[in-house]
Amino acid sequence: MDLGLKGKTALVLGASRGLGAASAKLLAAEGAHVIAASRSGEAPADGMEGVKLDLSDADSVAALIERLAAQPVDILVNNCGGPAAGPAKGQSSAAWQAAFEAMATPIFAITDAALPGMIEKGWGRVVTIGSSGIVQPIPNLALSNGVRGAVAGWSKTLAEEVAPHGVTVNMVLPGRIATDRLAQLDGIKAEKTGAALDAVQEASRKTIPAARYGTPEEFGAMVTFLCSQQAGYVTGSMIRVDGGMIRGH
Numbered sequence: 001m002d003l004g005l006k007g008k009t010a011l012v013l014g015a016s017r018g019l020g021a022a023s024a025k026l027l028a029a030e031g032a033h034v035i036a037a038s039r040s041g042e043a044p045a046d047g048m049e050g051v052k053l054d055l056s057d058a059d060s061v062a063a064l065i066e067r068l069a070a071q072p073v074d075i076l077v078n079n080c081g082g083p084a085a086g087p088a089k090g091q092s093s094a095a096w097q098a099a100f101e102a103m104a105t106p107i108f109a110i111t112d113a114a115l116p117g118m119i120e121k122g123w124g125r126v127v128t129i130g131s132s133g134i135v136q137p138i139p140n141l142a143l144s145n146g147v148r149g150a151v152a153g154w155s156k157t158l159a160e161e162v163a164p165h166g167v168t169v170n171m172v173l174p175g176r177i178a179t180d181r182l183a184q185l186d187g188i189k190a191e192k193t194g195a196a197l198d199a200v201q202e203a204s205r206k207t208i209p210a211a212r213y214g215t216p217e218e219f220g221a222m223v224t225f226l227c228s229q230q231a232g233y234v235t236g237s238m239i240r241v242d243g244g245m246i247r248g249h
């Protein structure tokens with residue numbers, strides 16, 4: 001299937017590794033020109049443009065916004081690093097604020113800067129990577145669960161506002177996809193419980209009907225489809241890529 005992405009320009013945030021990198025590579029494979037942003041600025045494959053961006057640094061976000069005004073994009077894939085693990089009880093205001101300022105407000109501002117160019121063309125795609133924790137909060141990941149809930153509310157509100165302009169706004173929610181981040185979280189769990197890493201991973205896989213972790217490519221394929229011409233009537237949606245892990249709708 002030709003996804004109609006040849007000649008489109010896509011900006012992917014958090015694109016040096018993991019879910020962002022896989023999404024960037026698949027968009028590029030479909031013929032999009034990809035700008036891959038991350039703190040390292042490393043493009044995950046040849047032929048992409050790497051750009052330095054630290055979402056938790058206001059000046060760095062402002063520089064990207066300035067660039068977007070001069071060089072509009074057709075597609076924006078929002079992604080960020082995950083926050084520190086920890087419970088809801090006893091989280092400091094400073095920790096909540098830092099998580100919000102790394103994972104929510106810069107995403108809102110960068111999207112705002114990308115929208116005028118999309119609206120002018122009457123075509124655009126905004127896809128935000130979230131977490132299954134939006135649907136079913138993940139124990140000991142309170143900052144992630146809380147801030148991503150806010151991002152979900154923002155995404156849904158925005159979808160309605162820009163739908164008449166041919167711009168779709170969706171979220172893709174990873175369950176457990178084998179990336180550095182997941183390995184780090186499994187490691188934290190092993191340390192906390194005193195169990196071996198293998199045992200933690202095996203127990204985790206047992207909770208997933210597909211009985212395995214997903215691959216970044218399986219996740220990136222959904223992001224890429226939502227960016228396609230064919231997905232033009234899909235907006236305001238949150239789509240889980242989780243091997244059936246979340247039992248609710």
Ligand SMILES: NC(=O)c1ccc[n+]([C@@H]2O[C@H](COP(=O)([O-])OP(=O)(O)OC[C@H]3O[C@@H](n4cnc5c(N)ncnc54)[C@H](OP(=O)(O)O)[C@@H]3O)[C@@H](O)[C@H]2O)c1
Pocket residue numbers: 013014015016017018019020021037038039040041042053054055056079080081082083102129130131132144174175176177178179180181182
């Ligand atoms: N993998 C899963 O199963 C899973 C499940 C639920 C939710 N998630 C969430 O989905 C997102 C992506 O997950 P992942 O597994 O791909 O994570 P990952 O392997 O840790 O990759 C995160 C990416 O974001 C970039 N990044 C981190 N902090 C950044 C910052 N301050 N500014 C700009 N870029 C930044 C990293 O590159 P640099 O280090 O070069 O900046 C990297 O490219 C995370 O928010 C994660 O919490 C993942």
